[in-house]
Amino acid sequence: MIKLSKLLLLCSAVTVFSGLNMAVANEYSAIKKVSESKELEGLRDKYRECVLAKGTLYLKVNDVNSAIAHAPIACKRELLSVRQFLLSGAFKVEVVDQLMDSVREGVEIDLVNHVYAEVLKQKGIKP
Known part of the structure; x- marks a missing residue:
């Protein structure tokens, strides 16, 4: 009788664990599907x-550090549209925050590269 109850307990634990793995796999699949969607790609490109346009403009009147710091702030509306799109999905807020950080960091990297290429171009140096 004790062996049977241990077996049933083990089976139920395996079932719960499998269910959790399936939930994680489904969430990962949904995240991947959204992150590769045309809508998100369009919103990300718009941001x-x-x-990049604001960075170029700010570079004309400010130094490099100021242009890099303030250009993303000027485009907060576009970034919020990305967040609104992600929140319309069935994701946890933590997942949306991580996706937002990923979008923000990617654009900031592009901005730094763009601003420094502009500075080099202004100085007549080919990048």
Whole structure:
């Protein structure tokens, strides 16, 4: 009788664990599907274009560090549209925050590269 109850307990634990793994796999699949969607790609591109354009404009009147610091702030509306799109999905807030950080960091990297290429171009140096 004790062996049977241990076996049933083990089976139920395996079932619960399998269910958790399936939930994680389903969430990962949904995240991957959304992160590769055309809608998110369009919103991300719009945000990137805005940040790069503002970075170029700010570079004309400010130094490099100021342009890099303030260009993303000027495009906060576009970034919020990305967040709104992600929140419309069935994701946890933590997942949305991680996806937002990923979008933000990618655009900031592009901005730094773009601003420094502009500075080199202004100085007549080919990058």
